[in-house]
Amino acid sequence: MKKQMDVIVALCRRRGFLFQSSEIYGGLNGFWDYGPLGVELKRNVREAWWRDMVTSHNELVTPSGAPRPYAMVGLETSIIMHPQVWKCSGHYDMFHDMMVDCKECKARFRADQIQDSQCPLKPSKHPGEYEKCQLTEPREFNLMFKTYVGALSGEEGAAFLRPETAQGIFVNFKNVLDSTRVKIPFGVAQIGKSFRNEITPRNFTFRSREFEQMEIEFFCHPSESRQWYQYWRDRRFQWYINLGITSENLRLRDHEPEELSHYSVGTADVEYAFPFLPEGSYGELEGIAHRGDFDLRSHMEGKLIRQGDGFVVETDENGQPKYRGSGKDLTYFDDQTRERYVPHVIEPSAGADRATLAFLCEAYCEDEQPDEKGRPQKRVFLRFHPRIAPIKAAVFPLIKKDGMPEKATAIYSELKEAGIVCAYDQQGAIGRRYRRQDEIGTPYCITVDGQTLEDDTVTIRDRDSLEQIRIPSREVVEEIQRRLRTT
Numbered sequence: 511m512k513k514q515m516d517v518i519v520a521l522c523r524r525r526g527f528l529f530q531s532s533e534i535y536g537g538l539n540g541f542w543d544y545g546p547l548g549v550e551l552k553r554n555v556r557e558a559w560w561r562d563m564v565t566s567h568n569e570l571v572t573p574s575g576a577p578r579p580y581a582m583v584g585l586e587t588s589i590i591m592h593p594q595v596w597k598c599s600g601h602y603d604m605f606h607d608m609m610v611d612c613k614e615c616k617a618r619f620r621a622d623q624i625q626d627s628q629c630p631l632k633p634s635k636h637p638g639e640y641e642k643c644q645l646t647e648p649r650e651f652n653l654m655f656k657t658y659v660g661a662l663s664g665e666e667g668a669a670f671l672r673p674e675t676a677q678g679i680f681v682n683f684k685n686v687l688d689s690t691r692v693k694i695p696f697g698v699a700q701i702g703k704s705f706r707n708e709i710t711p712r713n714f715t716f717r718s719r720e721f722e723q724m725e726i727e728f729f730c731h732p733s734e735s736r737q738w739y740q741y742w743r744d745r746r747f748q749w750y751i752n753l754g755i756t757s758e759n760l761r762l763r764d765h766e767p768e769e770l771s772h773y774s775v776g777t778a779d780v781e782y783a784f785p786f787l788p789e790g791s792y793g794e795l796e797g798i799a800h801r802g803d804f805d806l807r808s809h810m811e812g813k814l815i816r817q818g819d820g821f822v823v824e825t826d827e828n829g830q831p832k833y834r835g836s837g838k839d840l841t842y843f844d845d846q847t848r849e850r851y852v853p854h855v856i857e858p859s860a861g862a863d864r865a866t867l868a869f870l871c872e873a874y875c876e877d878e879q880p881d882e883k884g885r886p887q888k889r890v891f892l893r894f895h896p897r898i899a900p901i902k903a904a905v906f907p908l909i910k911k912d913g914m915p916e917k918a919t920a921i922y923s924e925l926k927e928a929g930i931v932c933a934y935d936q937q938g939a940i941g942r943r944y945r946r947q948d949e950i951g952t953p954y955c956i957t958v959d960g961q962t963l964e965d966d967t968v969t970i971r972d973r974d975s976l977e978q979i980r981i982p983s984r985e986v987v988e989e990i991q992r993r994l995r996t997t
């Protein structure tokens with residue numbers, strides 16, 4: 511069944527996953543707000559990434575020699591940085607899309623997205639057809655949001671909202687080396703907001719103007735960088751599979767040489783078959799780039815440009831660096847081999863919002879189940895991996911009397927005290943309560959019923975298999991914890 515994006519978007523709004531930003535004022539294109547369930551879902555995605563990549567990461571890797579552990583540490587850097595950062599990184603000059611304007615309706619489009627000079631905002635009288643309209647010549651449009659720092663309103667105070675979190679890591683490379691005992695190879699991870707003034711934000715949160723990235727800059731010896739690139743491609747692809755994306759909806763695609771970013775010597779994208787795309791098409795979830803020594807050298811020496819197989823500092827008409835680097839030493843000294851070098855960088859760069867959207871789309875399922883009277887009913891359920899489900903368990907008293915609510919409330923409190931995000935619901939028929947939880951992806955429902963009052967057991971129902979088991983009520987917390995750990 512091809513999933514329908516409009517159905518998923520409607521569910522997200524109805525159940526409080528996602529709202530348009532500033533909706534009561536008509537919304538602001540390219541900006542989104544996460545509702546009470548969305549915020550839990552996205553937080554779980556971020557936490558799964560941070561735990562798997564940083565705090566609990568325990569990989570032993572063998573690019574050459576014996577298997578060895580490598581360090582992963584975190585950073586949280588500022589959104590607004592020194593403007594020179596973006597000049598040396600190349601974003602100031604090169605981070606742009608080509609855009610065209612429609613002279614008639616004044617709408618703006620990405621030049622590579624408007625086909626046959628047709629203006630999608632001017633539908634003709636015939637459905638599905640568009641009037642021809644006059645377009646301007648394509649011109650460059652820098653995607654960085656500009657702002658002004660302090661009281662200076664002129665160019666002196668001009669700064670930019672970061673379009674990627676990566677640069678905050680590069681400019682802190684020396685600080686991390688000097689303040690920790692990490693040795694190459696090691697990785698630095700960061701999760702944070704990035705901003706791009708996208709010309710045509712579209713497809714729900716897929717292309718937004720404010721979004722969150724989960725990036726790793728992995729520093730390694732140049733002679734091992736190809737192996738580490740392969741390692742991160744495979745590891746990051748597997749991460750999505752482990753969290754429930756099925757392999758037929760996910761693929762790893764190597765960039766063609768002409769697609770490569772200005773810094774990249776090799777990039778592969780993890781892509782997902784989002785339902786808003788035509789059948790057989792995929793959209794980028796994450797890019798894994800081999801950035802060579804481009805970034806550290808740029809921040810040392812000045813903005814680099816490609817020359818032949820390598821990079822040189824770009825100069826102005828006087829032969830001076832076009833944009834000066836920091837002049838700081840960003841090399842690494844290996845005290846075992848006595849070698850000094852500029853490390854190479856492998857960068858797995860994921861979007862937290864895109865990953866969240868992919869998990870939502872993947873989770874959406876429909877089936878048919880009998881209602882209380884045995885009549886077939888359509889059931890909508892979100893088949894989230896328990897680790898990312900916004901609510902892990904819901905507790906119900908079968909009826910609102912005979913001490914059942916008191917018992918159910920006590921179990922609910924025990925789950926809460928154990929740090930398990932859970933819900934309590936005593937409204938309406940039990941079947942409807944199950945449906946409400948299915949629709950938001952709660953993996954386990956615990957019901958207190960007549961038998962509980964006799965033998966102190968409760969049922970636990972599994973969202974996907976619909977299987978119910980009965981266990982002593984004192985074992986509920988342990989059982990839910992066990993399931994969350996082992997699935």
Ligand code: GAP
Pocket residue numbers: 673674675676706708715716717718719720721722723725794795796797857859860861862863864865
């Ligand atoms: N540091 C490298 C970098 O930023 P990118 O491919 O431009 O690379 C990395 O972005 C990831 O950030 C993308 O794979 C995507 O998941 C996310 N991303 C980029 N632009 C986005 C946008 N406009 N809206 C939502 N997510 C975006």
